[in-house]
Amino acid sequence: MLNRRHLLGLAAAGLAAPSLARAQAAWPNRSIRLIAQFPPGGLVDTVSRLMAPMLAQALGQGVVVENRPGAGGLIGTDVVAKAPADGYTLLVSHASVHVYATATRPTLPFDPIADFTHMVHLVEAANVLLVRSNSPFQTLDQYVTAARTRPVRFGSSGIGSAPHLLGAMLSAEAAAPNLDHIPYAGSAPAMQDLLANNIESMVDPITTNVQQIRDGSLRALAVSSPQRLPAFPDIPTFAELGYAKLTSSQWLGLSAPKNLPAPIAERLTAIVPPMLQRPELMARFSDLQTLPRSPAPTGSDFVALMREEIRAWTTVARQFNIVVS
Known part of the structure; x- marks a missing residue:
């Protein structure tokens, strides 16, 4: 038999579900911040600023690049890990944090896989x-x-x-x-x-x-x-x-906080890979010698690539006793 608390809980859930669905359907209805976890002028900042106007055009809302540097990229990445999973905070993720810091640091303030929704592998540089x-x-x-x-x-x-x-x-x-x-x-x-x-x-x-x-x-x-x-x-x-x-590379990706609603993740995953192949963007990537893979790894394939690189470089770090305190 349901008591009054259970009934209230069910009613709240019933109200919340349509509300959440409406919010997701309306996304985005305000500007999005794209976190670049390294200082202005570097590769992450450059790629972020190349992509921001194209994302804004595709989504119909402003995309603002926000530099949050510090601690080798950990500070900005942690900002995203702890942000609401509502699609309004995105991250240009970087192998230096999600792979190499994971392999060489005893602890991180976040789980490089579980605390994020990793959507698209963007570009990589040798x-x-x-x-x-x-x-x-x-x-x-x-x-x-x-x-x-x-x-x-x-x-x-x-x-x-x-x-x-x-x-x-x-x-x-x-x-x-x-x-x-x-x-x-x-x-x-x-x-x-x-x-x-x-x-x-x-x-x-x-x-x-x-x-x-x-x-x-x-x-x-x-x-x-x-x-x-x-x-x-x-x-x-x-x-x-x-x-x-x-043989290795340092990649950049597009990620968000964990539990990003599937419709938002699917939309971003659909629009970004074709965007990377646009001639004007490919020309700039070529100038920088940092190019997208074709096809771009997305979703679970991107995560699988990340897991394999973490495993391989953790082995190397242990072999040579490379530890960052």
């Missing part, structure tokens, strides 16, 4: 091993041969970053124990030290080094993409040089 144009290292073989007998320093954007993990793997795979990691607080100071001849090399996403490679101030010895990049056909891949395990 890492490159860079030396100065006047470096004695003309090839990757010369580079690792030297690191087998004497210290050769490589800079990265920080402990536990994708470039750090890639360099650690190269040291092991090439049997080059003298390949020494020098961590920096970001790519910019590492690049300054490389150009000042304070370190011999650097591992970094190609997106931030396109111009220096083109103008000849930097030489790229190898790239971590599966195939050579069309814009840089002279740069060999690690895989073709015998280091297949160093």
